[in-house]
Amino acid sequence: MPIFRKPAFNIGGNAKKLQIPAGTFQACPSCSAVLHQIELEQNQRVCPHCEHHFLIGSRDRLGHLLDPGSFQEADADMEAVDVLNFRAAKSYKDSLAEYQKKTGLKDSAIGGLGRIEGKEVSVAVLDFAFLGGTLGSVAGEKITRCIEAATERGIPVIVISAAGGARLHEGMFALMQMAKTSGALAYHSAARLPFISVLTNPTTGGVIASFASLGDIIVAEPKAMIGFAGPRVIKETTHQDLPPGFQTAEFLEAHGLVDMIVHRKKMRATLSNLLGYLHQEKRAA
C-alpha cells in the first residue's frame, strides 16, 4: 500500500468535455492552418492563408461558375450497371450504393446546359468524391451527351475534370469511354466550336489521356496534380529521377501542355472571357 495517495488528475474541475462535431474543422495540408468548414465553404474551399485549393464537390463548383438558376441538368438519373459482376474487397454494386449515399450523386459526373455571364454553354463536371471521380460508362456517356448537345446547339462545351482515371470496376467498358468522348469532341471541333478543358487536382489516367487533354484551351487550377501514371510508376519504369515539380499544373504550363493557370475565384470571369473570345453567339434576328 502506498504511503502517499496520489490525487486524482483533474484539469477542469467538473467542466463538461467540449463536444465538437467531427468534420467541423479541417487542417490545411499545405500550411497546417486549422480552418472551420464554414470559413472554407465561404472561400470556395480555398485556404485563406496559403491559397491551397481543396477538393470541391461538383454541384458547389457549378454553383460558383454558372449564373444562378441557369443549370439544367441532363440525364440526372443515369446509373451504372455492374455488367462484369466485379468483386474485389467489396462488390461494385455495394461500392456504388455506398458512394451514392455518401455524396448524394448517382455517379461521378454531372452535366447539362447553363450560362456563364449570360453565355450559353454545355458543361460537365467530374466529382472526385465519387469513387475518385473515375471515368466509367455513366460518366463517359454523360460527358459525350454534353458534347453532342453542344454540337447540336452550336455552343461551346466545358468539361471540368477531377479524376483518378478510368474505373477499373468496368474494365473495357470504362476504357472505351476515352475513345467515345474523344470522338464526340472531334465532331464538335469539326463544327468549329470551342472546347475548354479545366483540369483540377487531381486529373490523371484515362481522363487526361483522352478528353481532358483535347481542349482548345486547357485551364488548370494552381498546383493541381496532372499526369497519366503516378511518379513512382514512372520512376520504376524509366529508372530516372524526376525533375522537381513534375506533374504539377505549373510544370505543365512551363512545358506547353497547359495554357493557363487560374485561381478558383477567378475561374468564372476567366471562362466568361474565353467564351467571349472564342465564340460568337448566334442571336435571333
Ligand SMILES: [Zn+2]
Ligand atoms: Zn493553407
